[in-house]
Amino acid sequence: MNTTDNFGVLLHEVARYWRAELDRRLRHLGLSQSQWLVLIKLPDEGMMQTALARKVGIEGSTLVRLLDRLQANGWIERRDMPGDRRAKRVVPTAKAKTLQHEVAVIAQALREQLLAGIDPQHVAIAAEVLSQLRQKLENLHD
Numbered sequence: 334m335n336t337t338d339n340f341g342v343l344l345h346e347v348a349r350y351w352r353a354e355l356d357r358r359l360r361h362l363g364l365s366q367s368q369w370l371v372l373i374k375l376p377d378e379g380m381m382q383t384a385l386a387r388k389v390g391i392e393g394s395t396l397v398r399l400l401d402r403l404q405a406n407g408w409i410e411r412r413d414m415p416g417d418r419r420a421k422r423v424v425p426t427a428k429a430k431t432l433q434h435e436v437a438v439i440a441q442a443l444r445e446q447l448l449a450g451i452d453p454q455h456v457a458i459a460a461e462v463l464s465q466l467r468q469k470l471e472n473l474h475d
Contacts, residue, residue: 362435377430379423403429411424
C-alpha cells in the first residue's frame with residue numbers, strides 16, 4: 334500500500350485526535366465542542382445564520398438548537414435583518430469575545446506542541462496541500 338492509499342484515513346484520524354485534545358483542554362469552559370466551535374468561527378461583526386452553518390459544517394436546524402443554548406447563556410445575540418424578518422445575523426457578545434481569545438491562546442499552545450520538532454517547510458507544504466484539497470472539495474458542486 335502506498336502513502337496516498339492511507340491519506341484520507343490519516344487525515345481523518347489526525348483531525349479527530351487534534352480536535353479531541355483541544356476539546357479536553359477547553360472542557361473547563363463549560364461548553365460542548367459544538368458550542369465552542371461555533372463561537373470560534375463567529376467573526377466579531379457577526380454573520381448570517383445560514384453562512385455560519387456552512388462555515389461550521391452543520392445543518393441549519395442543528396445550528397438553531399446550538400444558537401438557542403448559546404443565546405440563553407449570554408454568548409451570542411441574534412439580530413433581525415432589515416427587509417427580511419426570517420434572516421438573522423448572529424453576533425458574539427463581549428463574553429464570547431473574551432472566550433474566543435482564551436480558546437485562541439489554548440489552541441495556539443496545542444498547535445505549537447504538536448508541530449514542535451517538525452520541519453517548518455514540511456508543515457508549510459502540508460498546509461498548502463490541505464488548502465488545495467479544501468478548495469477542490471468546496472468547488473465540487475459549484
